Amino acid sequence: MTQAVRHDSMRARNLGVVLAEVRRSGPVTRAALAEITGLTKTTVSKMVGDLLRAGMVTESGTLRDGERGRPGTAVTLSGGRVAALGLEINVDYLSACVVDLTLTVRLRYAQAVDNRASSPVETFSHLRRLAHRAVDEARLAGLVIAGSTLAVPGPVDDGLVHAAPNLGWHDVRVADLLDFPVEVDNEANLAALGELWFGAAPGDFLHVSGEIGIGAGLVVGGALFRGARGLAGELGHVVVSPDGPACRCGGRGCLEQYAGQDALLRAAGLAGAPEGVPRLLERLEAGHRDALGACERAGEALGVALTSAVHLMDPGTIVLGGVFAPLFPWLRDPVRETMTARLAAMRHAVPELTVSRLGGDAATLGAAGQVIHRVVADPWSHVATARTDPAPR
């Protein structure tokens, strides 16, 4: 028994080593894999066989090993079978995406829903339908869902959403509300990972998710900084003005009260308007004074909160995402000017301010990407449990 367990754990380790190497250097022959990894050719062949059967790699023509080597069959990472489901509940929309093992986005759905008007039970029933639809369509394309992650707009502690103030949620345990296993994480954390894996940002940045709430995710040296309890990055509740308007979080003068989507629309005279953000963008493009003023003031507040964040966290670059992405042309100057005025004298360089190309999709993509990264880090668990399909049925 112990012997078998030890044998399995070595096989699991070797399978991970071989898959990681195919991912890094593929297309690559078995002989080259043996040379790079230091494993025997027999072991490599066995591992490649397992990965082929699991649909994680595929054979793609022949390849010569070096100048004098004999041609061998090339092995490459396959996007044809293993995939992941990324889900997001946000205040005014739900979204889902399916990403395959090569991190190619295969499906993407978004649905506008005002989740403030619904109970968690209703919201999750909508989400279930969206997830089942995505999984059914992925199956038609021959994909098998290896797992799923859900992004929610609030701090998450061990599967429990203690408070998502903008949704009116308190102590919501996600596992109780879905009929398939899902990991849950904070929207801003997953959006930062989405930016890291699918965006253009380098390995050191603070990604700001502008939604009705505002969150941030700090990536340092290619890894997400989570803090002691996984609750770091709540930029939306950084204090901009201590006696400012009351916030749903229980505080006062939080950034969200100045630069959150609702606050912005209210300041632009678009409170409660359907299609608020597209209408705001129309007005900005038309040079509407209230709209321009609203962005100016939101940008200044964002600049104040980011000044505090730069002093505390020292990010490499700042990437504005979510609704701040389409609004970037109007936010850029007030944010930059505020930060420069407050930071330039003390620091060599004020962090560069850039815009996310993923916008509102970052969190859903990060959610799916997280599952793929886990599969790649530990393919054995997936190969071994492939028959007990963890996806929605």
Added chain:
Amino acid sequence: MTQAVRHDSMRARNLGVVLAEVRRSGPVTRAALAEITGLTKTTVSKMVGDLLRAGMVTESGTLRDGERGRPGTAVTLSGGRVAALGLEINVDYLSACVVDLTLTVRLRYAQAVDNRASSPVETFSHLRRLAHRAVDEARLAGLVIAGSTLAVPGPVDDGLVHAAPNLGWHDVRVADLLDFPVEVDNEANLAALGELWFGAAPGDFLHVSGEIGIGAGLVVGGALFRGARGLAGELGHVVVSPDGPACRCGGRGCLEQYAGQDALLRAAGLAGAPEGVPRLLERLEAGHRDALGACERAGEALGVALTSAVHLMDPGTIVLGGVFAPLFPWLRDPVRETMTARLAAMRHAVPELTVSRLGGDAATLGAAGQVIHRVVADPWSHVATARTDPAPR
């Protein structure tokens, strides 16, 4: 040549492994060291010989290995030879300490100097005298200084202090001003490490250094978080009120303007008073209204800035140090109440607020501790270069 280099690098690695194990499990016999590390008895004996000659370990009586083992000579970490010099320049004092390899504090000096009134050249000439005095006295005790680290009150980038606004320094390159090699780091970073190695804090905390400036150092999982450029933790410049008083950093309404030592003394009617902090403490103990009000308001501002820090960095515990340590009885309630009012609704638990037992000594201790940790991590470099003494002469 290559062979020799490879041999040296293996010997260096083994020396580090053996020293680390003596530190963890000593007193311990050579036989037990061989068993724990997986090295041969011959290698262990050679390494222990090197460490004995370098004065890093010592023999201390005999010890039986297990129940049936033969008695062997016990080896233990020695505080008798290798030591480190910690130095600090702060706005109103200079300090130095010598710490030995067992992290025992051997010497400690502090000198009140108003460094705002002096040029960097004058300040460093005082510091040199203090350092030489410490090294001379350490030598009399048989200690050899393996290296030194200097704490300065401002962000440090590769040996350059770009701006220490409270000292009026701009672009000061420390190496140009001292006659011995020294590593330079930010006071708040080193104070957090001092708290980690010499204090009572666990492995996850935010240490707040209250001085004329206010800095912070975040420790997560026993490691200091430094950010992308090593400039993280500038709590003193977190914005408390965006239109507040101008700060020397170029910003407005920074925490330092409300809770820095000068701001506190000014609010208590003690601006410019000699022995300001001791006099403030006397007045607080006597129940003087202005003094109590000053602490109340400073505590509220500190609570606002820490609210932003908790939202962004999610520290495990908050440790108040520097002058905030003696002031803790008067700061505790306003800080706690402000944080609880702003954080409790959104988080399961507001981080615990505790006081440092090291107070103003934390940075100097952390500076010396950093050298000791480097020696322990790489004893070979020290053994090999022991003859070129890097200490002040």
